[in-house]
Amino acid sequence: MNRRTFFVLLGVPGAGKGTQAKLLEERLGRPQVSTGDIFRYNLKNKTALGLLAQSYMDKGELVPDEVTIRMVEDRLQQADAAQGAILDGFPRNLIQAEALGRMTAPYGGISLVPLIHISDEEAMLRITGRRVCRSCGAVYHTAFNPPKAEGVCDLDGGELYQRDDDKPETVRNRLYVYYKQTSPLIGYYFAKGLLVELDGKRSIESVQSELIGLLAEKEVAQ
Numbered sequence: 001m002n003r004r005t006f007f008v009l010l011g012v013p014g015a016g017k018g019t020q021a022k023l024l025e026e027r028l029g030r031p032q033v034s035t036g037d038i039f040r041y042n043l044k045n046k047t048a049l050g051l052l053a054q055s056y057m058d059k060g061e062l063v064p065d066e067v068t069i070r071m072v073e074d075r076l077q078q079a080d081a082a083q084g085a086i087l088d089g090f091p092r093n094l095i096q097a098e099a100l101g102r103m104t105a106p107y108g109g110i111s112l113v114p115l116i117h118i119s120d121e122e123a124m125l126r127i128t129g130r131r132v133c134r135s136c137g138a139v140y141h142t143a144f145n146p147p148k149a150e151g152v153c154d155l156d157g158g159e160l161y162q163r164d165d166d167k168p169e170t171v172r173n174r175l176y177v178y179y180k181q182t183s184p185l186i187g188y189y190f191a192k193g194l195l196v197e198l199d200g201k202r203s204i205e206s207v208q209s210e211l212i213g214l215l216a217e218k219e220v221a222q
C-alpha cells in the first residue's frame with residue numbers, strides 16, 4: 001500500500017487552522033488543503049464554482065457537500081499530495097467526514113485530528129482583526145501578528161484585505177454553523193482514536209511546536 005499521511009485540523013473559525021497549516025506545509029512537506037482558500041481563489045477568478053460558493057460564504061453557511069467533496073477529491077489527486085496533506089476547513093460535517101474517510105482509506109486513512117481550542121470571544125477578536133494577502137493568501141492580525149508595514153504583505157508585498165465574511169454578524173453565524181454541523185466531528189474522531197486537543201490561546205509558535213511534535217510522532221510511528 002502507498003501510505004500517505006493526512007492530518008485534519010479542527011477548531012472554530014479563527015482558531016488558527018490556516019495559520020498553523022501554512023507553517024506545517026513548509027515543515028512537513030505536505031500541502032495545506034484549505035477549502036475556504038480554494039473557494040476564495042475561485043471567487044477572485046470569477047469561476048462558476050467561485051460564484052456559487054460566494055452566495056453561501058456571504059451568509060456564513062456551508063457550500064453544498066457534493067460540490068465541496070468533489071473539489072477535495074480532485075485536489076487530493078494532484079501531484080503535490082502524493083505523500084498526503086494537511087486538511088484545513090474540511091471536513092465540516094459528518095457527510096464530508098465519511099467522504100474523506102473513503103478518499104483516504106486506500107492510503108491508510110487519516111493519521112491524526114488536532115482540535116485547536118479557543119473561546120468564542122477570542123475567535124471574534126481574532127477574526128475581526130484578521131488581514132489576508134490578496135496575492136499569496138498569507139494571514140496577519142492587526143494586533144496579534146501584524147505585518148512589518150501596515151497593509152502590505154511581508155512575503156510578496158501584496159495588498160492586505162479584510163475577508164467579506166469577517167463582518168461580526170457573519171462571524172456569529174459561522175460560529176453557529178460550526179457548533180451545529182462541525183462540532184459533532186469531535187466525537188466522531190474521538191471514537192476513532194484520532195483526536196488530540198490543544199490549547200490554542202497561546203502564541204502561534206507555541207501551538208506550532210506542539211503540533212509539530214504530535215504530527216512528527218505519528219509519521220515516525222507509521
Ligand code: AP5
Nearest residue numbers: 013014015016017018019035036063089126130140141204
Ligand atoms: P474558512 O476559510 O475555512 O473559514 P473558517 O473555518 O471560518 O476559519 P477561519 O479561516 O476564519 O479561521 P482559521 O482557524 O483558519 O484562523 P486563522 O489562521 O485565519 O471557510 C470560509 C467559508 O467557506 C465557510 O464559512 C463556508 O461558507 C465555506 N467553506 C469552507 N470550507 C467548507 C466546507 N468544507 N464545506 C462547506 N463550505 C465550506 O487565524 C485567525 C486570525 O487569528 C488571524 O488574524 C491570525 O493572524 C490570528 N491568529 C492565529 N493564531 C493566533 C494565535 N495563536 N494567537 C493570536 N492570534 C492568532
Ligand code: MG
Nearest residue numbers: 017018019036
Ligand atoms: Mg482559515
